Amino acid sequence: MSAEGKKPRYMLVWGGLALLTGIEVATAFVVRKALEGFEIGHEQVTMLIILILLGLAVWKALLVALYFMHLKWESKALRWLAVAPLLPATILVVVVLMEYV
Amino acid sequence: MSTHGAEAVQFEQTSFNVYDKKLGMWVFLASEVMFFTGLIGSYIILRWGASESWPAPGEVLNIGVTAGNTFLLICSSVAMVKAFAAIEEGDQKHLKLWLLATIVMGASFVGVQAYEYTHLIHEGFLPSSGLYGSTFYAMTGFHGFHVTMGVLCMIWVLGKAMRGHYTQENHQGVETIGLYWHFVDLVWIILFTIVYLI
C-alpha cells in the first residue's frame, strides 16, 4: 500500500498546523481584545470568538486526520468508520445541552 | 504450514481494503472518540449550564507554555509520519531516528504537563477546585495518560525496529502505532482549544 504523492506534503501540513495554532492563540487574546474595542456586545464577541476558535480547531483536526492518518487515500468505508462515532457523540452532547435551553 | 492461497480471504476483497491491525486500530479509535466525548461532553454541558461564569482563558492556566506544548505534540506527530514515510522507502536508519524523535517529544509533552500540574497544585488549583478543577484534571489527565501509553508502545515499536523487524514490505506495526499517535494529537488539538482558549 504505497503512498504516491504522500511524502512531500507532510512538511506543508506541519507548517499549516503551526500557523493555525498561532492564529488560534492570537484570536483568543489579541483579536478578542481588539473586538471589544468595537461597539459589539460582549456576548456576541464571545460567540464569534468561540466559533472562530472551534473552526480553526476543526481545520487542524481535519489536516491531521486526512494527511497524517492518511484518510485522504483510504477507502470510503474506512472514512465512514472514522467519522461514524461523531454522530452518537454529537447527539449525546446536543440533547443534554437542551436541558439548559 | 500457512494457509495462504486461493482459499484464504484477502483483505483487499473487502470494501475497507485494510489489513487486520489497521482496521482494529481504527475500530479502537472509534471507541476512544466516545470515551473522550463522555469527558469533554460533560465539560461542555457543565460549563454551558453553570450558573456562574468560569475563569477566563489565561486566568488560571498558562497559555504560553501550553501553546508551546501543543506545538511540540504536533511536531511529534510530524516525526511519527516521517518515520512511517522512511520505512515505506525501506530506510531503516531514518525509521529509528524519527521514532526516537517522536518518543522524546512525546515524553517531553508529558513532562511539561506534569510540570504544569505541580505548578497548579502548588497554587491551590486542585481537582476539588469546583467544576473547573474537576473537568480540567479529568480531561487533561486522561489525555496525558493516553500519551503516556502511546510513548510506552512507541518504545516497544522502536525496540522491534532496532531488531530489524520492519521492512519495506511489512511495517504494519509502524503504521498502526502511528494512527494511535496522531489520534492522541488530534484530541489534544480539540482539548487545547476548548479548555485553554475558550
Next chain:
Amino acid sequence: MATMTAEPSGIPVREEHHPQPFIRKYIFSTDHKIIGIQFLFTTLFFLMIGGLLAVMLRFQLGFPGEAMPGGSILPETMAPGGIILPEFYISLVTMHGTFMVFFAIMPLLVGVYANYLIPIEIGTHDMAFPRLNMISFWLFLISGLMMLSSFWVVGGASRSGWTQYAPLSANPDASGVFTGQILWCLSIAVFGFSSLLGSINYITTIVNQRAQGMTWFRLPLVIWALFITAILGLLAVPVLTAAVIMLLFDQTIGTTFFLPGGGGQPLLWQHLFWFFGHPEVYILILPAMGFVSEIISNGSRKPIFGYKSMVFAIMAIAFLGFIVWGHHMFQSGMNPRLGMSFMVTTLIIAVPSAIKVFNWMATMWGGAIKFTTPMLFAVGFVMLFTIGGLSGIFMAANPVDIYIHDTYFIVAHIHYVLFGGSLFAIFGAIYFWFPKMFGRMINETAGKIHFALTFILFNLVFFPMHGLGMEGMMRRIYDTSRYTHLSDVQDTNTMISIAAFGLFASGLYFGVLFFWSLFKGKPAPDNPWEANTLEWTLPSPPKHGNWEQLPTVYHGPYEYSHPDMDRDWLLQNERPDIVSPAHEVTIRKGEA
C-alpha cells in the same frame, strides 16, 4: 519450517503443532473456542450468584422480618440472626442487577458465543487478534472477582442500585458504602476494557476473515447480530467508562461532577448512564434474537422468513437504540420537550422488533417443526419477549409512565425481556451448541423438563408483577407492610417468592444436567441438528485452527428443504449439483 511473522494479508498463520503444556492449552489459551468455553463456565457461575442474590431478596419480600434459612452464617452487619437488614437488602437488589446484566447475560451472549461461533461460522481459523482475545477473558474474570469481593469489605457492597444514580452513589456519607462503591466503579471500568477488546476482535474478524463466497448477505443472522452488537458495545460502553471514572473521582478526589453541593449535576449522571444503558439493553437482546433465528429456522426445516428484513431490522434497532435513552428518565425532571421526542423514538423502535417477531412466526408457519429442547426455548423466547415488548409500549408513553415508573410493572418488563427473552435464548443456545462445544448431547427428556419447569415458574414469578406495579408497589422497597396502599400485596409477594425459590432450584437442576452431560452425555455426531452453517461441517468438538483448508461458501445458511435436494438441509459449503447430482440445479448467485 518456522512460521513467518509478517502476514501482509492479515490472515493468522497457524502455529506449528507442538504439544502444548496444559496451562498454555487450557488456561492461557488463545484459541477462540477455549476462550468461549472459559467464558461459559465463568458466566454460569456468575449467573448462579445473581440467582442466589435474587433468592435472598425474594426471601425478604416473601417473608418480611423472618430469619432466612442459612442466614445465620451472614455477619451481623448484613443479617443479624438471619434477618436481612434494609441496608443489606438494597445491596442485594443492586448487586443482583449488576451481576445479571454485566457478568451473566452480557458475557453469556457475547463473551461465550461471539468468541465460539464467529470464526467457525464465517470460515476462518481464529479471531483476528487471539492474544487480545485471551486478555479480554482474563480482564473479565478479574472484574467479576472485584465485584464479588465488594461483599466482603467494610461497608459491604454498593447500595445505589445497578443504575447508580447520583448523588447517592457519589456520596459515601449518604450511601454508607465507601470501599464497596470504589470496587463497583473500578470493576466496571475493567469490564469496559474487556468488552472493548472483544468488540475490536469481533468487528475486525467479521469484516476481514470471512471465507471465500461468504458475502455479507450470506452470513448467518447470529453473526449479523453479534456484529451489530459489537458496534453497539464499541460506541456505548466507553461513555459508561467515562461516567464511572467521574463517579469514582467524585467519591475519592473531591471532584463534584454529579454532586449538587459543588455545582455538579445529578441529571448528567443519568444522561451519561442511560446513553450507555439503552444501547446496552439492545446488546442484551440482539445476540439472543440471532440464536433464535438460527434455532427456529433449523427446527422448522425452513429458510428464515425475510432474511434481508431481519438484517435491516437489526440495524434499525441498533441505530434507533441510540436515540431513545431518555425514556428511562421521563420522571427525572428533564426538559419536557426531550420527553416528547424520546417518547416518539421509543414507540418507533417497537416496529423493527415486531418485524422480527412476525418473521419468526412466518418461518415456523407450514414448517415440519421438531420440538427439540433448543426449539422449545426459542419458541418460548418469541412468546415471552413479545409480552415483554408489549409492556414496553405502555412504558414508552410518557403519561402512562408517570404511574408505572419505578414500580414492579417495570420489573416485570425487564424480566420478561431479559429472562423470558435473553436467558431463554441463551438456554436454547447452550443446548443447541453443546454438542459442537463438548462432543456430547444433553439428554432431550432432561432438557425438556428443564424447559417446562423454567417456563411455568418464570411466569408464576413475573407475570403477577404487572399487577403489583399497577397497584403501586414501588421498586427496591424493603417491606410492603409499611405502606397503607400496599396492605394486600403480601400474599402475592409470598407466592412469587416461593415460585422464585423453585425457579432457582430449576437453575441448579440445569447446572447439574450441564455438568453431568459434559462427562456422561451421549457422544455427538458432527451435525446432530442437521443444520446448515459452517460449524456443523467440523468435528464435534473442532480441532485447534478449525480447518486445515478453509471452506468455500456457495449460498446462504437457510437452504432448508431445498427443492433440488433429497435431504432437507444443505450446508453452506455444499453445492446441490455436487451433493445430489441426479437433480438439475441452478445456483442463484449471492442469494441468502
